[in-house]
Amino acid sequence: MFENLDTSASALTAQRTRMNAIAANVAGMNVTHDADGKPNPYRRKFAIMAEGHPNDPDAPGVHIVSVEQDQSPFRKVLDWSHPDHDKDGYVKMPNIDLAIEMVDMMEASRAYEANISAMEVSKSMMNATLRLLA
Amino acid sequence: MFINRLINQGSAPMLEQVAKFTSQRHGLLLDNLANVSTFGYQQKDLSLDGFQAMLRERSEVRQASPPGSVGYDDIQAEVENPQSGILFHDGNNRSMEQLTSDVAKNALMHNLAIELLRKQFATLDMALKERVT
Numbered sequence A: 001m002f003e004n005l006d007t008s009a010s011a012l013t014a015q016r017t018r019m020n021a022i023a024a025n026v027a028g029m030n031v032t033h034d035a036d037g038k039p040n041p042y043r044r045k046f047a048i049m050a051e052g053h054p055n056d057p058d059a060p061g062v063h064i065v066s067v068e069q070d071q072s073p074f075r076k077v078l079d080w081s082h083p084d085h086d087k088d089g090y091v092k093m094p095n096i097d098l099a100i101e102m103v104d105m106m107e108a109s110r111a112y113e114a115n116i117s118a119m120e121v122s123k124s125m126m127n128a129t130l131r132l133l134a
Numbered sequence B: 001m002f003i004n005r006l007i008n009q010g011s012a013p014m015l016e017q018v019a020k021f022t023s024q025r026h027g028l029l030l031d032n033l034a035n036v037s038t039f040g041y042q043q044k045d046l047s048l049d050g051f052q053a054m055l056r057e058r059s060e061v062r063q064a065s066p067p068g069s070v071g072y073d074d075i076q077a078e079v080e081n082p083q084s085g086i087l088f089h090d091g092n093n094r095s096m097e098q099l100t101s102d103v104a105k106n107a108l109m110h111n112l113a114i115e116l117l118r119k120q121f122a123t124l125d126m127a128l129k130e131r132v133t
Helices: A002-028 A098-130 B001-006 B012-034 B048-065 B095-129
Strands: A045-049 A064-068 A075-077 A090-093
Touching: A002 A045, A002 A064, A002 A098, A002 B012, A045 A090, A064 A075, A098 B012, B012 B095
Parallel strands: none
Antiparallel strands: A045 A064, A075 A090
16 A cells, blocks of 8 residues: 555656746746857747656556657747847747646646645555554 | 454455455556546546445355355456546546545545444454453
8 A cells, every 4th residue: 555655756756847847938938049148949848748657667656758849830029129030020939838838837736736635545544554453 | 263253254354355445446546646647548447336246246145155164355356447537638538526536435435444344353352351441
C-alpha cells in the first residue's frame, strides 16, 4: 500500500514540471531576443507526459518524457517603434496565447490538488490498517 | 490449528478479502488520477460488482461446506477499462467527478472493512481474556 504514495508523488512531480513550463511561457510572452541578444522570439514550451513511474516505467504513476518547443508560427504585431520591426512594421512575438496558458495552469493546479487529496486518502487507509495492530 | 479455526470462521476472511480488494483498487484509482493529463491514457478499474458477485457465490458455497474447508484466498478481481468517461481530444477518457467519488467510496469501504475486522478481533481478544472491556 505504501507504493500508492509514490504513484501520487510522481503525479505531483509531473504537474510541477508542467507548471514550470507554463510559468516560463507566461514570463517569456513578450521576449523577442534570445540569451545572446539576437532577435529570436521565445518559443512556447510544453511538457509531454507518459504513463509509468519515473524510476520504473512498469510501476503505476506518471512521468515527464520531455519538454518540447511549440513549432507553431510566431505572432506578428504591428509596432513601428520596435527596433526589430520588418519592412512592413511587424515584429515577431512569442507564439504564446495567455488564455491557453491560464487554462493549462488551472488544469495543472487542480490535478496537483487532486493528487494531494488522494495522498491524504491513502494515508487514512494506511492508518486504518495499522490500527488493526493496536 | 485452534487459532486458525477461530480466526477463519465468521466474516473475518471475507472482510480480509474486501480490505485486499479495496487496497488494490485504490492503487488503480490513484494511477488514473496521476494520469489525468496523459495523452491517450485509458482509465483502469477493478469491477466492484464482479468482486461482490464472486464473494457472494463463495459465501454460499462456504455456508454449505464444513467449517474451514472453503476459503476466499483465490478470489481475484479482473482489471478492466471502463468506457464511462468522455473521450477527450487527447485520447484520455478521464472523468474527474467519477474518479474522486470512486476514491472516496473505495476508501470508506476499506475503512469499514478494517473497522469491522478490528471489532471482531477485539471480541476475540475479550473472549480469550474472559473479561468484558
